[in-house]
Amino acid sequence: xxxxxxxxxNTDPFYRYKMPPIQSKVxxxxxxxxxxxxxxxxxxxxxxxxxxxxxxxxxxxxxxxTNESQDRYLINGAHDANELQxxxxxxxxxxVLCASCKNPETEIQVKKDILQRxxxxxxxxxxxxxxxxxSSYIMKNPPDGxxxxxxxKAATATANVVGGGKTIADLVTDQKNDDESGETxxxxxxxxxxxxxxxxxxxxxxxxxxxxxEVNDDDWAVDMSKEAIEARAKLDGLTLDSxxxxxxxxxxxxEESKDSKEDLPSDIDIYKKIVELEILDKAETxxxxxxxxxxDNIVEQIEEHLGLLAKLxxxxxxxxxxxxxxxxxxxxxxxxxxxxxxxxxxxALYDKDLISEEVIISWGSKVSKKYVPKEVSKKVRKAAKPxxxxxxxxxxxxxxx
Ligand SMILES: [Zn+2]
Numbered sequence: 001x002x003x004x005x006x007x008x009x010n011t012d013p014f015y016r017y018k019m020p021p022i023q024s025k026v027x028x029x030x031x032x033x034x035x036x037x038x039x040x041x042x043x044x045x046x047x048x049x050x051x052x053x054x055x056x057x058x059x060x061x062x063x064x065x066t067n068e069s070q071d072r073y074l075i076n077g078a079h080d081a082n083e084l085q086x087x088x089x090x091x092x093x094x095x096v097l098c099a100s101c102k103n104p105e106t107e108i109q110v111k112k113d114i115l116q117r118x119x120x121x122x123x124x125x126x127x128x129x130x131x132x133x134x135s136s137y138i139m140k141n142p143p144d145g146x147x148x149x150x151x152x153k154a155a156t157a158t159a160n161v162v163g164g165g166k167t168i169a170d171l172v173t174d175q176k177n178d179d180e181s182g183e184t185x186x187x188x189x190x191x192x193x194x195x196x197x198x199x200x201x202x203x204x205x206x207x208x209x210x211x212x213x214e215v216n217d218d219d220w221a222v223d224m225s226k227e228a229i230e231a232r233a234k235l236d237g238l239t240l241d242s243x244x245x246x247x248x249x250x251x252x253x254x255e256e257s258k259d260s261k262e263d264l265p266s267d268i269d270i271y272k273k274i275v276e277l278e279i280l281d282k283a284e285t286x287x288x289x290x291x292x293x294x295x296d297n298i299v300e301q302i303e304e305h306l307g308l309l310a311k312l313x314x315x316x317x318x319x320x321x322x323x324x325x326x327x328x329x330x331x332x333x334x335x336x337x338x339x340x341x342x343x344x345x346x347x348a349l350y351d352k353d354l355i356s357e358e359v360i361i362s363w364g365s366k367v368s369k370k371y372v373p374k375e376v377s378k379k380v381r382k383a384a385k386p387x388x389x390x391x392x393x394x395x396x397x398x399x400x401x
Contacts, residue, residue: 002021003018003019003020003021004018004019004020004021005017005018005019006018006019006046006047006092006096006097006104007092007097007102007104008089010102012243014246014247014250014284014287014288014291015247017046017103017104017105018046019042019043019046019047020039020042020043020046021081021085022037022039022040022043022081022084022085022088023037023038023039023081024036024037024038024079024080024081024084025038026078026079026080027074033076033077033078034067034074034075034076034077034078035074035075035076035077035078035079035084036072036073036074037055037058037073037074037075037084040054040055040073041071041073043088047091047092047096047104048096048104048105048106048107049095049096049108049143050143051068051073052068052141053091053095053134053137053138054088054091055068055073055075056133056134056137057087057090057091057095057134058075058079058084058087058088058091059075060132060133060134061087061090062075062077062079062083062087064076064077064079091134092104094128094129094132095108095117095128095134095138096117097117098117098119098121098122098124098126099117099124099126099127100119100122100124100126100373101119101121101122101124101373103119103120103121103122105119105120105121106118106119106120106126107120107143108128108138108142108143109125110138110139110142110143113130113139114127114130115127115128115130115135115138115139116128121333121373122373122375122376123375243284245277245278245279246279246282246284246285246287246288248277249273249274249277249279249285249288250288250291250292252273253265253270253288253289253292253293254292257292261293261294261295261297261301264293267305267307267308270289270308271308271311274312280312283318283319283321283322284322285312286309286312286313286319286322286323286326287322287323287325287326287329288326289305289308289309289312289323289326290322290323290324290325290326290327290329290330291326291327291329291330291334293305294327294330295335296335296337296338298338298341298345299341299344299345299348302345302348302349302352302354303348303352306352306354309323309354310352310353310354313354313355315353315354315355315356317359320354320355320356320359321359321363323354323355324355324359324360324363325370325371326371327345328371328372328376328377328380329371329372331345331380332372332376332377332379332380333372333376339379339380339383340383342380342383342384342387343383343384343386343387346360346364346384346387346388347387350387350391357391357395360387360388360391361388361391361392361395364381364384364385364387364388364391365381365388366381367381
């Protein structure tokens with residue numbers, strides 16, 4: 001069974017948080033017809049929430065009685081898995097994802113009359129709408145605190161990781177506004193003669209074109225916002241799950257090197273795989289590599305993979321930025337002990353002619369929430385400062401000469 005992204009809106013090329021899709025089975029007939037959610041326990045574990053919360057949510061959303069006994073989770077009436085999966089999206093949005101960075105690794109806190117999600121990734125506390133029926137249930141039945149919680153935590157998203165390379169991007173921030181309305185922010189006049197879809201595509205294409213001209217810092221990476229990807233997919237006739245290839249590459253590399261990065265396939269085999277997946281000239285490919293090739297020995301490993309990296313990055317700006325973005329994610333979210341090594345890492349990239357001085361200076365001078373939450377980006381930039389400053393001064397000196 002293949003896993004799906006916990007946040008199904010997330011079009012990140014390399015999303016780490018996965019869950020099994022809901023499996024359901026309709027039982028009985030007539031008035032007694034009901035639906036068993038066969039794997040609710042697994043799905044809930046992936047979300048780090050008690051199964052009862054999810055079941056109650058379904059009940060209130062679908063207006064049906066629910067029933068729970070001996071690990072059997074039942075809803076009255078016939079509901080197919082797709083319907084439940086869609087409803088689950090609502091649960092995830094309201095009760096799981098951090099409202100700021102959209103990371104699903106959150107815990108529900110009950111404080112006085114307030115319910116909030118406490119994000120492990122960015123520290124943000126997001127309020128949970130108290131008007132929801134489930135909210136009042138949670139108030140009365142808070143997630144168990146103390147010891148039990150730790151055990152449960154370990155079994156959540158982390159245990160369920162199929163991919164690796166931690167993510168949670170900006171796009172998420174980009175989508176925040178849409179989340180409220182469930183629509184794109186583009187204004188489309190439906191009363192016009194033009195076919196609705198055509199207009200929408202045109203509008204999105206126009207938006208895309210605008211973005212590619214105006215390169216401000218926050219937009220400097222590939223625009224991974226849902227609208228942009230959809231527009232691109234429509235224009236190119238690509239399918240929306242074209243991200244599957246990036247995932248495939250990332251999961252393959254992580255699987256091969258799960259014990260040690262020394263077990264990674266050779267650069268030649270990695271290159272072959274990239275060709276095979278037809279993602280050779282994609283900046284996202286480089287981003288995935290930045291998130292999967294390294295561990296604590298990153299400085300040495302940059303040198304080991306120099307051939308492959310140089311061949312892919314080609315000192316091109318877009319690729320360079322994707323590589324730095326991937327590193328930022330890996331270092332800022334996955335392996336934070338490397339933050340103090342950031343100057344050394346940048347030095348290696350510069351020294352080996354992998355990333356140009358200009359790109360490093362520009363990257364280091366502006367905080368961007370494109371790849372990681374803003375606070376994380378700040379932290380990484382702060383660590384990078386000594387090296388970036390050194391580069392700038394060296395640059396000025398050579399200008400004076
Ligand atoms: Zn967060």
